[in-house]
Amino acid sequence: MRRRDFIRTSSLALPVVHSIKKDDPSAEFPVVVSTWDFGKAANAAAWKILSAGGKAIDAIETGARVTEADQSNKTVGVGGYPDRDGHVTLDACIMDEHGNCGSVMCLEDIMHPISVARKVMEKTPHVILVGQGALQFALQNGFTRQNLLTPDSEAAWKEWLKKANYKPVINIENSSYQQTPSTDHFPGSIDNHDTIGILALDASRNLSGGCTTSGMAFKMHGRVGDSPVIGAGLFVDNEVGAATSTGVGEEVIKCVGSHLVVELMRQGFTAPKACKKAVERIAQRNPQKAREIQIGFLALDKQGNYGAYALQNGFTYSVKTKDKEMVVESDYHFTIRPR
Ligand code: SD4
Numbered sequence: 001m002r003r004r005d006f007i008r009t010s011s012l013a014l015p016v017v018h019s020i021k022k023d024d025p026s027a028e029f030p031v032v033v034s035t036w037d038f039g040k041a042a043n044a045a046a047w048k049i050l051s052a053g054g055k056a057i058d059a060i061e062t063g064a065r066v067t068e069a070d071q072s073n074k075t076v077g078v079g080g081y082p083d084r085d086g087h088v089t090l091d092a093c094i095m096d097e098h099g100n101c102g103s104v105m106c107l108e109d110i111m112h113p114i115s116v117a118r119k120v121m122e123k124t125p126h127v128i129l130v131g132q133g134a135l136q137f138a139l140q141n142g143f144t145r146q147n148l149l150t151p152d153s154e155a156a157w158k159e160w161l162k163k164a165n166y167k168p169v170i171n172i173e174n175s176s177y178q179q180t181p182s183t184d185h186f187p188g189s190i191d192n193h194d195t196i197g198i199l200a201l202d203a204s205r206n207l208s209g210g211c212t213t214s215g216m217a218f219k220m221h222g223r224v225g226d227s228p229v230i231g232a233g234l235f236v237d238n239e240v241g242a243a244t245s246t247g248v249g250e251e252v253i254k255c256v257g258s259h260l261v262v263e264l265m266r267q268g269f270t271a272p273k274a275c276k277k278a279v280e281r282i283a284q285r286n287p288q289k290a291r292e293i294q295i296g297f298l299a300l301d302k303q304g305n306y307g308a309y310a311l312q313n314g315f316t317y318s319v320k321t322k323d324k325e326m327v328v329e330s331d332y333h334f335t336i337r338p339r
Contacts (some may be wrong), residue, residue, distance in 0.1 A: 094117045207237075241262055
């Protein structure tokens with residue numbers, strides 16, 4: 001068999017690549033989706049821009065800033081839990097329809113890392129700035145310094161210090177699991193799942209995305225998860241779709257999760273199926289560990305179809321379109337989480 005014939009034959013076994021129809025009547029856009037139920041407030045802000053014909057990238061930044069400014073949210077922006085040394089260190093990234101992207105990692109004292117990430121994207125020849133360099137860049141670009149450690153988060157950290165049990169457990173939403181010692185490790189661990197990943201398709205049918213977090217509560221100083229890593233916590237391909245993730249970032253980085261989801265959509269999997277496949281890959285590689293952690297993927301395709309999938313139950317995402325404003329419970333891989 002000649003090579004070309006082999007490729008033609010073998011491609012029959014692959015899922016059909018969906019064509020991107022410009023005037024698909026079933027397409028619903030503009031649309032914005034974001035992780036967790038608090039994504040509703042971020043979506044509402046993003047929607048003001050999208051419904052007025054604005055650009056997805058502006059909607060993303062505006063939406064993410066709402067969550068970053070919300071002090072009651074313990075793992076994004078101001079009020080985020082500090083690392084184990086008491087520093088609130090923030091991670092964020094943003095990506096537009098042209099494949100441009102910007103990221104900041106381990107940024108301190110700046111309330112809106114998503115906006116700094118956008119400035120990195122637009123004003124530098126680079127993609128990533130970290131730590132002191134990111135702070136210096138932010139200050140040079142008009143951002144002001146402020147204390148991000150709220151009394152609530154400081155109290156939680158001091159409580160944690162009493163045992164300082166370093167076992168990064170994350171996303172304990174499953175009610176059958178809430179009584180485990182993991183709440184010992186992270187006082188308030190019920191709140192320890194609040195990274196916002198936000199994806200939008202605008203009226204011009206362009207996609208953008210953003211992801212912002214303070215990461216794992218009481219992490220090692222300098223630890224960075226998946227959220228600001230392009231391809232892991234976020235990926236946007238304007239021909240195909242966009243994806244974002246939440247949960248234990250280390251495991252998402254290992255499979256370059258969001259890029260994987262987008263590539264699965266390119267192969268023809270729907271947004272929810274692509275998320276499911278990526279979660280299954282993580283579960284297959286390390287079944288034992290996968291049972292102990294939470295990871296959720298959220299995806300939006302070029303037609304405006306969206307979907308999600310998680311390792312455990314409890315992952316939710318928020319959706320806003322012209323006719324819909326809702327919080328959806330994601331499907332999940334493990335039906336019974338062992339104790
Ligand atoms: C991280 N993925 O730093 C983030 C944390 C998170 O839900 O998403 N929590 O690993």
